[in-house]
Amino acid sequence: MKRLINWSSRMTRVIVAATVFLLLGSVLPPLYKNQARPLPLNLNFTVTTEPATGPALNILRALHHEKPADPHGNPACESEQAPLYCYIEDRVTTLQRVTTTSATNDDAVASANSSLKVEADGKTIAEFNESSLLNRESAYPIPGLNSSQQFNITSLGTGASSMDFERDGISYFFPAKAEQRSYPYFDPMTQTAAPIDFTGTEKRETIPTYSFHQEIDPVSVVDSLSFAQQDNLEQLRRSGPAKAMFKPESLERFGLSPTEHVILEPFYTVKRDVWVEPTTGTILDVHEDIKIFLATDADQARQMVEENDTADRALFQADMSWSEATKQERLDSVRTTIESAKILSIVGWVGKVIGVVLLAYAASLYMRRHRDRA
Template sequence: MNRAGMVRIAAFGIIGLGAALLIAALLLTTYTSGKIKKIPLNIDETLVSDGTGSALDPASLTGEKFVVDKNVPLVSQQQITVESPANADVVTLQAGTSVRRSDKQQDNGLLLAMVDTVTVNRSTAMAVSDDTHPGGSVQKPRSIEDNKPPTNIALPHDGLAYRFPFGTEKKTYPFFDPIAQKAFDANYDGQEDVNGLTTYRFTQNVGYDADGKLVDPIKYASLYDKNEDGEVTARAELWGLPGPPDEPVTMTRYYAAQRTFWVDPVTGVIVKSTEHANHYYARDALRPEMELADYKVTSTEQTIESRVASARDERDRVGLWSRVLPISFTAAGLVALVGGALLGTFSLRAESALIDPGLDTADHGFFGKDETGPMPAAEAATEKLPAARPDLEPPPPQR
């Protein structure tokens, strides 16, 4: 095989490579990108919020009167991990949430605890639930002395849970509240910068109106078999009520909350949150009589930094597969196609020159007519000018 043939084969190879790169760019844009924009399967994170509020003193439960302490320091902690099932389409998130007084030691300061499990779509972050598969559960409360394995109570979930979808929009989303056991609207409320990351802010009201007024509190759904913490009967003296001290008074537990989420719109990661929650006992839902826990907490700076870093990592992963690689492959593919076409033209001319050497003469140079020969002026005939003849008159005759 001559050199021109080898060049032609190389040209075809480069053109094929360029076409392959363009096809790869198209697939990355239309197919692979959708596969990448999914909730990761390796989530294992601890989210911490702190603040202050009013809280029942657990020691007073055995005293002569229930005591509510004001302005106590509180810490809310949420541990989120991935459980089964978790595959290409869905992921199951288990969230263990606790609220405790940080001025009390160990379990003496524990106010609230819940373990919620939900299976969500990895792309939309919506709970996956139907009549046969509730898609979620809550763990039945256990006493400190109970060493038996935990048991779960099926709890159908709907709406979003623990994060927003990829490509979050400026609209209202249903967001599930495991305490109220149903979803409430999370309304878009503006755009805000959080540690250099542009986020969408969403607000959610559960039992409150937009002005923070109690309008429709939720009757607490007890997880105990006999509703031990949903309704409590105690002597009027314990409740701190006037009248006969030994008169039994039954109160119902209610719940209301206000939340704000700051969400990375690209990945749906909640990078910051605030929560005002109110658990109280009352005979009239709109007239709280004794606070169990009324507090407001905000994500700690360490948690915010960690969540922003997670959002940026997911952004980078999505950007690599949906923008950087498609653009790079497209540019490289176009360069390869153009380069291959030029190399192919070069090989054809080279092969033609080898077959017919005359094509490489002055009139058929490799790239056309040979323009390197002598200039026309150099080939023009020179004009000879006549020289003047000398005077040849004969000498005069001799005498």
């Protein structure tokens, strides 16, 4: 029986080799890039922020009607009944968050835990602990009542917890193979997910990243943290004549009479920028402009933010950025994956070039054979 392929022919061997190189060059790089990358089950990393200076109300002094620590040369701040704004102090704040993942009974699900500590002037003022069950493929929480959250305001000796609630939106991780689109992003203070929008691409030490931006308008902390006992949050409310809460220029701006009785409650707002390595979904950098401040209602809170008039009634205010050490560690954690993809991309390009050259050589052999026969 006549053989269909003459393996002794040089042209046949060249064509087969060209085909192999073209297939390897075309298949290997996208196969590696698009392979499934489930969330690892052994993550354990720490995120710290650079020290940030911002205004904050000395709640304990205000509650106990003590004289402000620094009257700032204002005679009105010399009294034990000083106006609220006299108790505002500049504090140096840092955040530290430890995030871990571990296995569950379901191979497709990871247990994610996060512990956040807030320090001001070297002292812990608040702690937040969260846990969720995440889909390892999408990094989203799995449906059901499987998330929990606890917080403790150390300076006030108060706290609360919410066990077994359903959480929506991503938080600690983006999905692998992240796309240039908006994602629902969970905010622990509002207890809801809001869109975080894709804004562009840039490189961090040659590593391509996607940038995302989120802004949350002022929301009532009391309403958001509805799981907390209301008497725990009552200490954050302040009431009294308007002149005891607002400076004269603010009274005029908000149309308040000095003797008018007002009740202030805490509001929260944040502007957040996140940089993500899209292949792995690893968050490489975060910048958050956080404000928690007192206002009479949501309308006044929005006006205060628009006019940058939150400092005099700030409970917490800081422009937080990840530390250089944290950003470097997060970059290093994805470097091997990205460099492997780059190497395979080069190998793929070289494979295609060799394949094309071999095909050209095979064509020349074919033409030479036909000339010899002629």
